Amino acid sequence: MGTSxxxxxxxxxxxxxxxxxxERIAHLEGLVSQARTAAxxxxxxxxxxxxxxxxxxxxxxxxxxxHLARLAVEETKLGVMEDKVIKNMVATEFxxxxxxxxxxxxxxxxxxxxxxxxxxxxxxxxxAITPITNPTSTVLFKCIxxxxxxxxxxxxxxxxxxxxxxxAVKIMYEAALKHGAPEGVFSCLxxxxxxxxxxxxxxxxxxxxxxxxxxxAVKAAYSSGKPAxxxxxxxxxxxxxxxxxxNTAVVDIIVSKTFDNGTICASEQTVVIDDEIYDLVLxxxxxxxxHICNEQETELLAGTVIDPLTARMQPTAVGQxxxxxxxxxxxxxxxxxxxxxxxxxxxxxxxxxxxxKLFPVLSVYRAKSIDEALRVCVDVNHAxxxxxxxxxxxxxxEVIRKFSEIMNAGRIIVNSPGSVGAVGGVYNDLVPTFSxxxxxxxxxxxxxxxxxxxxxxxxxxxxxxxxxxxxxxxxQIYFNMNAVENVRQFPSYSTIIVTNPALEHLGYVDLVRxxxxxxxxxxxxxxxxxxxxxxxxxxxxxxxNFYKADQIIxxxxxxxxxxxxxxxxxxxxxGADLEELATPFLDLRKRVIQYPTERITRVRLIAISTTSGxxxxxxxxxxxxxxxxxxxxxxxxxxxSPDVAIVDPQFVMSMPRGLTADTGIDCLTHALEAGVSSYxxxxxxxxxxxxxxxxxxxxxxxYQHPRDEEARCMMHNAACIAAMAFxxxxxxxxxxxxxxxxxxxxxxxxxxxxxxxxxxxxxxxAVPTKFLPSPYQKGYVAHKKYATVADLLGLxxxxxxxxxxxxxxATEKLLDQLDFPRSIADLGISLEEFTRAMxxxxxxxxxxPSWLSNPRMPLMSELxxxxxKAYQGRGMAVVAYASRQQTV
Amino acid sequence: MAMTAVWLKIDxxxxxxxxxHAGGRLGSVEDEVVLDFxxxxxxxxxxxxxxxxxxxIADDKNVTIVLRGVSVxxxxxxxxxxxxxxxxxxx
Numbered sequence: 001m002g003t004s005x006x007x008x009x010x011x012x013x014x015x016x017x018x019x020x021x022x023e024r025i026a027h028l029e030g031l032v033s034q035a036r037t038a039a040x041x042x043x044x045x046x047x048x049x050x051x052x053x054x055x056x057x058x059x060x061x062x063x064x065x066x067h068l069a070r071l072a073v074e075e076t077k078l079g080v081m082e083d084k085v086i087k088n089m090v091a092t093e094f095x096x097x098x099x100x101x102x103x104x105x106x107x108x109x110x111x112x113x114x115x116x117x118x119x120x121x122x123x124x125x126x127x128a129i130t131p132i133t134n135p136t137s138t139v140l141f142k143c144i145x146x147x148x149x150x151x152x153x154x155x156x157x158x159x160x161x162x163x164x165x166x167x168a169v170k171i172m173y174e175a176a177l178k179h180g181a182p183e184g185v186f187s188c189l190x191x192x193x194x195x196x197x198x199x200x201x202x203x204x205x206x207x208x209x210x211x212x213x214x215x216x217a218v219k220a221a222y223s224s225g226k227p228a229x230x231x232x233x234x235x236x237x238x239x240x241x242x243x244x245x246x247n248t249a250v251v252d253i254i255v256s257k258t259f260d261n262g263t264i265c266a267s268e269q270t271v272v273i274d275d276e277i278y279d280l281v282l283x284x285x286x287x288x289x290x291h292i293c294n295e296q297e298t299e300l301l302a303g304t305v306i307d308p309l310t311a312r313m314q315p316t317a318v319g320q321x322x323x324x325x326x327x328x329x330x331x332x333x334x335x336x337x338x339x340x341x342x343x344x345x346x347x348x349x350x351x352x353x354x355x356x357k358l359f360p361v362l363s364v365y366r367a368k369s370i371d372e373a374l375r376v377c378v379d380v381n382h383a384x385x386x387x388x389x390x391x392x393x394x395x396x397x398e399v400i401r402k403f404s405e406i407m408n409a410g411r412i413i414v415n416s417p418g419s420v421g422a423v424g425g426v427y428n429d430l431v432p433t434f435s436x437x438x439x440x441x442x443x444x445x446x447x448x449x450x451x452x453x454x455x456x457x458x459x460x461x462x463x464x465x466x467x468x469x470x471x472x473x474x475x476q477i478y479f480n481m482n483a484v485e486n487v488r489q490f491p492s493y494s495t496i497i498v499t500n501p502a503l504e505h506l507g508y509v510d511l512v513r514x515x516x517x518x519x520x521x522x523x524x525x526x527x528x529x530x531x532x533x534x535x536x537x538x539x540x541x542x543x544x545n546f547y548k549a550d551q552i553i554x555x556x557x558x559x560x561x562x563x564x565x566x567x568x569x570x571x572x573x574x575g576a577d578l579e580e581l582a583t584p585f586l587d588l589r590k591r592v593i594q595y596p597t598e599r600i601t602r603v604r605l606i607a608i609s610t611t612s613g614x615x616x617x618x619x620x621x622x623x624x625x626x627x628x629x630x631x632x633x634x635x636x637x638x639x640x641s642p643d644v645a646i647v648d649p650q651f652v653m654s655m656p657r658g659l660t661a662d663t664g665i666d667c668l669t670h671a672l673e674a675g676v677s678s679y680x681x682x683x684x685x686x687x688x689x690x691x692x693x694x695x696x697x698x699x700x701x702x703y704q705h706p707r708d709e710e711a712r713c714m715m716h717n718a719a720c721i722a723a724m725a726f727x728x729x730x731x732x733x734x735x736x737x738x739x740x741x742x743x744x745x746x747x748x749x750x751x752x753x754x755x756x757x758x759x760x761x762x763x764x765x766a767v768p769t770k771f772l773p774s775p776y777q778k779g780y781v782a783h784k785k786y787a788t789v790a791d792l793l794g795l796x797x798x799x800x801x802x803x804x805x806x807x808x809x810a811t812e813k814l815l816d817q818l819d820f821p822r823s824i825a826d827l828g829i830s831l832e833e834f835t836r837a838m839x840x841x842x843x844x845x846x847x848x849p850s851w852l853s854n855p856r857m858p859l860m861s862e863l864x865x866x867x868x869k870a871y872q873g874r875g876m877a878v879v880a881y882a883s884r885q886q887t888v
Numbered sequence: 889m890a891m892t893a894v895w896l897k898i899d900x901x902x903x904x905x906x907x908x909h910a911g912g913r914l915g916s917v918e919d920e921v922v923l924d925f926x927x928x929x930x931x932x933x934x935x936x937x938x939x940x941x942x943x944x945i946a947d948d949k950n951v952t953i954v955l956r957g958v959s960v961x962x963x964x965x966x967x968x969x970x971x972x973x974x975x976x977x978x979x
Binding site for chain 2 (some may be wrong): 034036037038040043044067124182183184329
């Protein structure tokens with residue numbers, strides 16, 4: 001509990017800079033040395049050890065509570081002996097009740113669901129400043145906390161309370177020592193000077209300063225450069241609202257404001273009362289022993305108890321009885337008067353009684369409305385009470401909520417006494433304390449009721465958590481020849497077939513229509529054979545709305561299916577902002593922009609793929625071009641995944657050879673990248689490996705013999721299977737390079753992938769220059785996974801290095817079989833042109849999010865190197881291991 | 889010249905006495921004193937004081953103090969009081 005500045009000033013030794021003598025320094029060093037030794041020895045103590053000592057200290061404090069209270073009142077001439085007994089008992093019994101079962105040694109808290117454990121580490125030596133207003137209870141409280149947390153304390157009591165405070169230290173020390181605490185664990189300065197305090201506050205072996213006192217002491221503590229708990233004065237506003245239980249409120253305020261003659265800094269200072277109940281409330285106060293001052297008395301009172309120069313309370317009034325103050329002022333009051341009440345008409349210097357008054361003088365304010373009442377409470381709060389305590393009496397939850405919202409106070413006490421309420425554990429479940437943190441409003445580091453956890457360094461032991469992963473694909477996938485027949489099992493009122501002109505021309509639309517159930521209204525939307533544009537999507541959504549479609553059949557390659565996905569999104573959620581939804585993200589589950597979950601209508605999306613590469617029929621991705629803005633956005637969310645995928649090879653039987661090769665290598669790249677991705681899992685690996693196996697076996701056949709039904713069928717399946725892998729594991733640096741290169745030189749995606757692929761495999765197989773953090777993987781495994789692929793393909797090799805080299809060679813051979821250009825130079829791009837493009841290329845590739853899931857974090861220089869290797873082509877993809885110690 | 893060493897077992901109940909006894913022997917011919925702490929679980933302020941004096945004497949006489957079997961808890965205590973660098977630790 002803080003002490004007012006004026007009290008500090010009254011009791012403070014003169015603020016004169018004095019050099020400490022050598023003898024004094026030696027004395028202070030001795031105190032610190034023995035405290036440090038004690039603290040070190042305490043580190044060996046168990047929870048049982050400290051609990052045993054704490055209990056003995058609590059019993060000793062309880063036994064001496066009356067003795068200490070009497071000493072305090074005799075010495076300080078402040079407060080009420082009977083109330084100080086209660087304070088001492090709260091500081092021991094109530095604090096003990098709170099801490100007795102708390103763990104403060106070793107593991108103190110466990111959060112198994114978060115794989116987190118908190119462990120205690122003592123602070124060491126704590127330098128404690130204690131106030132004049134609560135001189136013994138604060139000492140008892142701090143000593144108990146210190147032993148419970150295995151720390152040693154050096155006390156600097158307020159000089160006006162040195163005898164009683166040091167007696168409290170002695171009682172605690174003897175009890176602790178008797179039950180096993182190390183010698184030197186508590187000590188007390190034998191006199192009090194600011195120089196001693198300054199020396200100890202800056203001492204290298206003092207770990208923490210716990211300053212309970214006036215602003216000067218708190219400021220000195222925080223200025224020392226040491227970690228500090230500094231808690232200071234307040235100015236508690238009270239709102240007595242018209243719905244409150246007035247009898248309870250009036251008694252509670254009297255209890256609180258007269259407790260220890262108002263020396264607790266959380267006690268009520270100005271009560272703001274609603275106009276409707278104002279007179280009644282004052283009557284009740286008067287009935288219970290309060291003297292209501294008239295205007296003349298109020299003026300006299302203010303002039304006596306408040307210093308007109310500083311606008312602060314007069315030290316002579318602090319902790320004095322109401323009758324004594326009345327006598328001081330010259331007021332005629334009844335002998336049993338408990339409290340002096342004076343009306344104020346505002347807050348600030350011109351209303352002297354609106355400041356903190358640590359004596360039984362209460363100011364009251366008549367408020368004409370809730371707004372006015374709350375405004376005045378804010379004014380009081382800001383007139384020296386920021387961060388401390390505020391009190392509200394009301395039955396109206398909305399008033400309580402509003403009051404709590406606008407008050408800047410560490411404690412908002414509701415329908416109970418401010419001082420005893422703030423102490424905690426008596427009227428509420430606040431942590432019992434004798435130090436009220438006031439937050440930054442009061443220049444403090446905490447708003448808490450200071451407690452044992454502030455005397456601990458808390459270590460968080462964070463175990464690695466097994467990251468949750470996922471495997472999400474459409475729940476209906478129909479594959480193999482004539483799988484399109486399955487369309488008939490999906491009833492629909494109105495279906496729109498989205499396709500492109502070439503496919504319509506090939507008669508594929510009619511083929512699909514054949515299987516649409518009778519009675520369905522079928523409409524065909526033919527869109528350009530190119531990456532979907534905003535205008536294409538807009539027109540498609542208009543058609544969906546016009547025909548009130550409940551089903552979309554996307555018949556085509558990646559572009560058509562992507563367009564249909566976006567049409568579905570905009571049809572179901574017209575407010576979806578595509579640019580915003582394309583915001584990049586690092587982790588799907590933590591992305592900032594969420595896809596809409598509220599939909600005004602529902603439409604089923606059936607995707608029938610007509611190429612064997614992108615796998616768009618099962619992926620959650622869609623690319624949209626905005627020609628007007630010259631931009632392209634990639635949308636990614638599982639809500640984009642089609643509801644049904646149909647993988648029927650009859651739609652790819654007439655695919656040209658070039659397209660077969662391009663899309664086939666795109667499929668292989670998907671599988672290889674998903675296989676080594678930092679998001680790879682056993683689920684995606686199974687798909688990736690199978691897709692790789694199918695591509696190596698069937699892509700050359702499909703290329704050489706386009707009418708080979710089995711080869712077409714297996715490649716069509718491979719594309720879908722690979723897409724299931726990369727839909728969940730994503731791709732990697734190969735795609736980042738291909739996107740950049742393809743966009744810059746207008747090269748088809750599959751072809752661009754092919755140019756990079758051998759080099760990227762070799763690159764990923766080497767020990768990374770820079771590792772990418774990935775909670776999903778244990779260790780670096782890319783090279784081992786490539787070796788597994790080589791084994792799966794029967795490529796031979798004894799070491800990982802050999803196996804990876806064989807995989808690179810097999811990839812090169814496959815590309816040869818598909819008649820791919822084997823270098824960027826082979827495309828006719830000159831060295832000069834490529835050199836000029838290189839800065840843009842590397843930047844574009846680095847900006848591409850695809851590499852975020854690559855096992856190896858690519859440096860810009862490495863991206864450039866990969867581009868150069870691709871430029872030169874064959875023979876450059878050498879598995880250049882940095883380490884030869886790799887083993888299977 | 890042959891190196892001479894003395895090995896002393898320290899008992900938890902009598903750490904102070906044992907160290908005082910060892911300190912008394914530092915004036916003789918040993919180059920190295922091995923103090924076996926394997927049965928000591930905890931040390932108190934008085935033991936720490938004696939250890940500080942002990943290493944002071946050892947430093948003066950150029951004798952190496954080897955602490956054997958020190959638990960990590962006691963090692964941390966010696967570290968906190970900044971005595972650890974003045975010993976050689978052995979298992």
